[in-house]
Amino acid sequence: MSTTQDLEQTTTLRLASGNxxxxxxxxxxPSRDALPCELPIISLAPLFSSSLADRLELAQQIRQAATTNGFFYITSHGIPPFVTQEAEEAAFKFFRSPTEEKEKASMHKSLYKYGWKPPRTQRLNPFESVDHRESFSWRYDPRYDPSVDDVTKIPEEVRVMIKHDPDDYPWSAVSPDFKGAIIRYFQAVLALGRVLLRAFALSLGLEETAFDEKSRWPDLGMAVNYYPPLSMEEKEQEKGEETKVSIGSHTDFQLFTILGQDQVGGLQVLSRSGQWLNAKPIPGTFVVNFGDYMQRITNDKYVSTVHRVQNYSGKERLSMAFFFGFNLNETCEVLDSCVEEGEEPKYEAISCWEWTQRRVKMMHDVKGNGSY
Known part of the structure; x- marks a missing residue:
């Protein structure tokens, strides 16, 4: 499917969204490396400053990135390199282990599909190839949130929406070394996410603590992804419109994502003009991008950008994606600070629970329908 635009032949990418x-x-x-102005590197050092002026200046840098391509790198984030390194080493050891070992933590044994997902069992975009990856994923469990002193004190309306398997599955099915390293990483990124959320509040013209209560027991997900290399021969032999992908083209569900990636590369970000940009790994950084719910509550001011992974490096690749959202019982509408004079809110209020259910349903509906 193609159209003519600016005398250039374009193709049409199709995907699901919550709308x-x-x-x-x-x-x-062909994809090209992103320029610094397209995927900027932002130091978070001012976030840890006692000066509000410093934090506001940083918030403006974030706002600039959020309203352009919606992706940026962060440095000076406060997570020690050894925490990331130990998690990566433990993850590689897990994914390289025999299949029968990984199957002990299979998603098929989970009530909520948490745990290990084997190769070629995921297809994030139904109009591209099956995802060439395997993964280990789970969602928020307050027992692993250091800010929660007593799980029984979580309000019932929140607790009923927090789902996890009995017997601590899938953690009970993996080695203590893997669990320990990944949980330490998760907790470090969770703390960073809460700091970032304050910066995002400032960038939206709100009080710094505006989102604190809305994210006290947040809707979080994390996926550790393992990507074997795609063959260049496969790339040359692509048939029809099916693009070979390590993970298909998509946007993220919630507020924002913090991505740790190794030095192999493969993440690609779609620019506003329709160019695939390589988000090359930069040592010591994380990649941050905004999701659909953030775009919604900012009245489309902050961009939820399409991205994908293609690992043609000839090497195995690892990434660790951390997805941050509000408490599932929270209902949010378009922020007043994002509605300019003469504008109207584009979206009605919706709870995080309703939003995630709608987003999943839309994705499944598209998968069940071969065309628009």
Whole structure:
């Protein structure tokens, strides 16, 4: 499927969103490395300053990135390198282990599909190839949140929405070394996410603590992804419109994502003009991007950007994606600070629970329907 635009032949990328099927026009150029102005590097050092002026200045840098391509790198984030390194080493050891070992933590043994997902069992975009990856994923469990002193004191309306398997599955099915390293990483990124959320509040013209209570028991997800290399021969032999992907083109569900990636590379970000940009690994950084719910409550001011992974490096690749959302019982509408004079809110209020259910349903509906 193609159209003519600015005398260049474009292709149409199709994907699901929480507001129904969407399309993006893709320029007929190979992916290129992103420029610093397209995926900026932002130091978070001012976030830890006692000066509000410093924190506000940083918030403006974030706002600039949020309203352009919606992706940026962060440095000076406060997470010690050894925490990330130990998690990566433990993850590689897990994914390289025999299948029968990984199957002990299979998602098929989980009530909520948490745990290990084997190769070629996921397809994030139904109009591209199956995802060439395997993963280990789970969602928020307050027992692993250091800020929660007593799980029984979580309000019932919140607790009923927090789902986890009995007997601590899938953690009970993996080695203590893997669990320990990954949980330490998760807790470090959770703390960073809460700091970032304050910066995002400032960037939106709100009080710094505006989102604190809304994210006290947040809707979180984390996926550790393992990508074997795609073959260059496969790339040359692509048939029809099916693009070979390590993970298919998509946008993220919630407020924002913090991504740790190794030095292999493969993450690609779709620019506003329709060009695939390589988000090359930068040592010591994380990649941050905004999700659909953030775009919604900012009245489309902050961009939830399409991205994918193609690992043609010839090497195995690892990434650790941390997805941050509000408490599932929270209901949010378009922020007043994001509605300019003469504008109207584009979206009605919706709870985080309703939003995630709608987003999943839309994705499944698209998968069940071969066209728009």
């Amino acid at each position: 129904g099927p969407i399309t993006r026009s893709i320029l007929p150029h």
